[in-house]
């Protein structure tokens with residue numbers, strides 16, 4: 001299914017400010033769509049231009065911040081792009097690889113026409129109704145469950161790999177459930193797990209992998225009575241910049257974003273906490289976490305009534321922070 005509501009806002013200056021539309025990763029493509037107060041006048045005027053860099057961009061990978069600050073200005077980066085891209089990755093877009101996280105921006109910024117002009121022409125050719133992502137109506141876990149069912153007893157569950165060893169017959173894969181012999185091994189695990197497994201076999205590759213930092217996040221799904229809280233049906237939610245003084249980082253209006261979750265009498269929200277440099281959530285038990293998030297919902301959505309139900313989920317070390325040069329470091333491992 002494709003998202004029903006696509007518009008979103010940013011919690012800036014203590015109010016919900018709509019994300020300009022159209023935008024590419026937060027970069028407004030039409031200066032007239034920028035609501036008053038969102039950006040300084042000179043930055044809005046700059047958006048009407050080509051988006052040529054302040055000075056020639058260096059070769060190779062750059063951070064998203066270097067590219068956007070240079071071509072569209074600091075305010076566009078800090079109040080929009082970092083909130084969006086840094087937000088979904090629970091990191092800082094000043095420290096994220098543009099080549100990996102936003103290759104379309106790097107290519108556009110390097111084009112002779114300039115970042116903004118190139119993005120505008122790409123947008124003009126794109127289908128405006130095409131969704132940027134899709135989901136499964138039964139939840140993404142349905143894909144995993146189906147795959148598990150199809151693989152049957154070829155799959156070993158609940159037996160993490162603890163070590164790898166190569167001998168003449170192939171690979172000896174040590175697991176908590178015993179040793180398996182394999183012709184080949186594909187490591188589809190987090191980088192820090194791959195680093196541990198590869199350490200004894202390929203120390204240099206392991207060292208590169210161990211350097212990929214990960215952010216941890218915690219999420220809470222809230223169900224409120226519609227009498228206690230209503231959210232706009234045409235909005236998918238809002239993002240919260242790191243300097244907003246709140247604990248939460250984002251809120252999805254799940255029932256507005258996804259038509260199949262829009263139950264009649266309840267409003268469903270998915271609220272996030274945690275960034276690469278904000279670990280407060282990790283030290284909180286579920287009750288404390290949900291109280292802290294409910295406090296932020298009172299500030300941002302004005303809901304004072306208690307929720308009907310809350311479900312907390314933890315995602316420790318789940319979001320890799322790909323620093324500039326990441327693709328080169330991974331290519332070096334392949335070599």
Ligand SMILES: Cc1cc2nc3c(=O)[nH]c(=O)nc-3n(C[C@H](O)[C@H](O)[C@H](O)COP(=O)(O)OP(=O)(O)OC[C@H]3O[C@@H](n4cnc5c(N)ncnc54)[C@H](O)[C@@H]3O)c2cc1C
Nearest residue numbers: 133159160161162188189190193217218219272315318319
């Ligand atoms: C809260 C949250 C929301 C997200 N939302 C989106 C979204 O809306 N859209 C989107 O595109 N992406 C989203 N992502 C990112 C997305 O989940 C990841 O990009 C994706 O899951 C990465 O897939 P992967 O297979 O590389 O790694 P993973 O999904 O992390 O899979 C790695 C697997 O390795 C297993 N493993 C670990 N150690 C071992 C071991 N020793 N032996 C055997 N197995 C092991 C783990 O159990 C896990 O199943 C989100 C991530 C988070 C945390």
